[in-house]
Amino acid sequence: MSDATLRGKRAIVTGSNSGIGLGVAEALAAVGAEVVINSFTDRDEDHALAKELADRHGVAARYIAADMSKPADCRALVEKAGGCDILVNNAGIQHVARIEEFPRDKWDAIIAINMNSAFHTTAAALPGMYAAGWGRVINIASAHGLTASPYKSAYVAAKHGVVGLTKVTALEAAGKGITANAICPGYVLTPLVEAQIPDQMKTHDMDRETVIREVMLQRQPSKQFATVEQIGGTAVFLCSEAAAQITGTTISVDGGWTAL
Ligand code: NAD
Numbered sequence: 001m002s003d004a005t006l007r008g009k010r011a012i013v014t015g016s017n018s019g020i021g022l023g024v025a026e027a028l029a030a031v032g033a034e035v036v037i038n039s040f041t042d043r044d045e046d047h048a049l050a051k052e053l054a055d056r057h058g059v060a061a062r063y064i065a066a067d068m069s070k071p072a073d074c075r076a077l078v079e080k081a082g083g084c085d086i087l088v089n090n091a092g093i094q095h096v097a098r099i100e101e102f103p104r105d106k107w108d109a110i111i112a113i114n115m116n117s118a119f120h121t122t123a124a125a126l127p128g129m130y131a132a133g134w135g136r137v138i139n140i141a142s143a144h145g146l147t148a149s150p151y152k153s154a155y156v157a158a159k160h161g162v163v164g165l166t167k168v169t170a171l172e173a174a175g176k177g178i179t180a181n182a183i184c185p186g187y188v189l190t191p192l193v194e195a196q197i198p199d200q201m202k203t204h205d206m207d208r209e210t211v212i213r214e215v216m217l218q219r220q221p222s223k224q225f226a227t228v229e230q231i232g233g234t235a236v237f238l239c240s241e242a243a244a245q246i247t248g249t250t251i252s253v254d255g256g257w258t259a260l
Contacts, residue, residue: 006239007032012077012084014038014068014121015091015113017046019190020140023228024088024235029057031236036081038091040067069112074120083128086239089118089162090140096151107154114158115165122169126178135178136239139166140231143186143219143254163250170248179247183234186254187216189225222255 006028013025016037025035037050042065054061066077068091078084092114095106118139129135144152145159162182169180187193193216200211217223234253237243252258 005031006086006236009085009239010034010036010081010083011086011088012036012038012081012121012125013088013090014066014074014077014117016088017041017049017063019192020185020188020228020231021088021090022049023232024090024138024140025053025061026057027229027232027236028086028088028239029053029059029061031239032057032059033086033239034060035062036077036084037061037063038066038068038077040069040073041065068117068121069109071116071120074117075124078121078124084125085129085132085134086136086138087121087125088138088140088235089121091117092140092142094152094155098151099153102153110154111158111161114155115161118162118165122165122180126169126173129173129178130176133177135173137166137169137173137178137180138235138238139163139180139182141166141182141184141250143184143252143257145182145184146250146252146258149219166250167248174247177244179238179244181238181243181246181248182250183231183238184250184252184254184258185226185231186220186252186257187225188228188231190228193225217255219260220255220257221260224255226253226255 011028011033015021016025017039029035046063050061050063066073139162141162142159144156145163148156166182
């Protein structure tokens with residue numbers, strides 16, 4: 001793909017001051033998109049990240065603070081950005097506990113950030129996409145949008161919900177130049193995941209490689225992490241003309257997890 005493919009398109013990526021979101025923003029900027037990155041904080045380093053992206057890729061880039069647990073913030077993000085051609089719903093959090101012990105506030109936060117935010121941003125972004133006759137909605141779901149694990153009730157429910165929302169978005173927008181798809185990553189080596197490795201090494205009394213292979217990637221047949229660059233590349237592909245008839249579906253980037 002030429003480096004000007006998405007020139008003239010504006011992308012909003014929620015939850016993108018680290019990890020997969022930042023990787024997706026980087027990949028979209030690398031092919032010419034103007035990018036709006038986001039999280040709930042409003043620190044100098046958040047704005048500096050946007051400036052670095054802009055300088056590295058010769059595109060416009062802004063950081064807009066908005067808390068994806070709040071419906072009004074979700075909609076305000078799209079408004080402050082001036083609408084978007086590409087919406088990537090990526091913000092997400094996790095909590096692990098048995099259902100009967102799952103803290104109510106954690107359930108509410110995960111459903112709000114991981115699922116409800118995608119509804120609010122999509123609702124705010126679609127009118128502009130309809131007017132432009134072109135749009136891409138890309139929801140970062142998970143292998144847990146297609147399959148389950150114990151102790152992740154809220155996360156699995158939210159990610160299955162996001163996959164359902166993706167299908168409805170695709171049906172309502174079909175034939176109007178707009179596609180909606182969900183990327184379903186398996187384990188991706190983000191700073192968040194990297195930070196868990198030392199604890200897991202202690203807990204299981206294993207070296208780094210064994211923890212990665214036997215514990216973290218137990219269900220990922222490739223025994224390799226997916227990378228943020230691979231998720232970013234998948235998002236860029238979904239924005240391409242080759243993907244114009246791919247809509248309402250999921251693309252797994254999970255090393256074979258969901259083939260099991
Ligand atoms: P991460 O913690 O690095 O990124 C999460 C991002 O969301 C951060 O930028 C964080 O600031 C932001 N965020 C959190 N709460 C927010 C809020 N209230 N408002 C706005 N932004 C908020 O984690 P990640 O691994 O990059 O995860 C990104 C997405 O990918 C999540 O939706 C996650 O469920 C999904 N995912 C991750 C993996 C993985 O293995 N890392 C696998 C499958 C799916």
